Amino acid sequence: MHKRMISVMCLLLVIASLFLVTAVCAIVENIEIPKSIDPLDRDRPENIAALKTHIAYVGESQEARMNGVIAYINNISGSEGIDKLQQIRDDYLSAAASIPLMQTSDNINALRDDMCVQTKLFAEETKVQILFFNGTPEGMRETADASMNVFDISFNSVTDPLWLSRENARVKVFARESEERNFTLRSLSEKGIDITRARQISDQIDTKRSDLEAALRNKQDEAMFQANTGIKNLKQQFRNTIGDYRANLEIQMSSAAIMARNE
Numbered sequence: 312m313h314k315r316m317i318s319v320m321c322l323l324l325v326i327a328s329l330f331l332v333t334a335v336c337a338i339v340e341n342i343e344i345p346k347s348i349d350p351l352d353r354d355r356p357e358n359i360a361a362l363k364t365h366i367a368y369v370g371e372s373q374e375a376r377m378n379g380v381i382a383y384i385n386n387i388s389g390s391e392g393i394d395k396l397q398q399i400r401d402d403y404l405s406a407a408a409s410i411p412l413m414q415t416s417d418n419i420n421a422l423r424d425d426m427c428v429q430t431k432l433f434a435e436e437t438k439v440q441i442l443f444f445n446g447t448p449e450g451m452r453e454t455a456d457a458s459m460n461v462f463d464i465s466f467n468s469v470t471d472p473l474w475l476s477r478e479n480a481r482v483k484v485f486a487r488e489s490e491e492r493n494f495t496l497r498s499l500s501e502k503g504i505d506i507t508r509a510r511q512i513s514d515q516i517d518t519k520r521s522d523l524e525a526a527l528r529n530k531q532d533e534a535m536f537q538a539n540t541g542i543k544n545l546k547q548q549f550r551n552t553i554g555d556y557r558a559n560l561e562i563q564m565s566s567a568a569i570m571a572r573n574e
Contacts, residue, residue, distance in 0.1 A: 354414075354416055358416075359414065359416065363410055363413075363419070364473065364476055366410050367407070367411070370404070370407035370475045372459065373426075374400065374407075375461065376459060377400045377433060378458050379451075379455030379457060379458025379459065380433070380437055380451055381393050381396050383450060383455065384440045384441070384444070386454075387444045387446045392440040392443065392444055395436050396433060396436055396440070397491075398550060399429050399432050399433045399436060401487075401491075402546075405481070405484055405543070406422045406425040406426045406429065406539075407426055407475050407480075408480035408484040409535050411478045411480055411481075412478055412526065412530060412531075412535050413532050413535075415532070421536075437451070482524060485520055485523055489513075489516070496510055496513065499556055499560075504559075512549045512552060513549055522537075522541070523538050
């Protein structure tokens with residue numbers, strides 16, 4: 312009987328996920344960016360400039376959608392379900408913010424492909440969190456639409472709204488991520504966790520800012536790719552370390568609760 316109940320529950324989850332796929336992908340959609348197949352045409356400066364502007368708009372509108380989804384998951388989970396969503400959003404913006412420096416359509420499209428990968432990961436993680444915290448596609452859509460409305464108003468009212476089209480966008484995203492890491496470290500330290508290892512990794516990431524600035528200053532596509540790769544590897548180490556901290560903290564809290572009940 313117990314196994315049968317588990318099977319029924321799994322079936323219901325599968326059915327529910329099928330209904331959620333369409334709704335989530337509609338919120339965080341994969342917007343097609345046109346490519347030229349003419350090698351003599353696609354790298355012309357005017358075409359590269361137009362492609363960058365188009366991707367900057369897509370990137371900022373997608374950020375607004377992601378922020379809306381994150382706000383919804385934050386609300387239904389009590390802030391417990393947003394860490395991975397925020398990480399995927401940050402990786403998406405890291406790719407998008409690197410595009411202004413690129414000079415060829417091949418390099419731009421390589422980063423665009425990474426943006427598409429992150430978009431799909433975000434949609435998949437959103438489905439997981441909605442199911443886990445008993446959310447609804449309708450509720451998520453309402454919050455995401457509100458975020459998009461704010462973006463539309465801002466875009467139409469600002470003279471030069473596309474910050475993702477500027478060459479210093481990657482450094483801006485990097486600085487934002489540094490602030491987020493410091494906030495995370497402070498929060499864990501206040502809970503009595505020894506954050507030494509995570510702090511060391513975070514400091515290593517911060518030293519990579521000079522690599523980004525050099526790539527920006529010298530307008531070197533390959534240098535930007537190399538800097539991004541190094542930063543991405545270190546960010547994953549940081550995230551794994553933070554994950555270990557939180558898992559250990561949860562174990563300690565559970566053990567303390569058990570001991571308290573047994574006293």
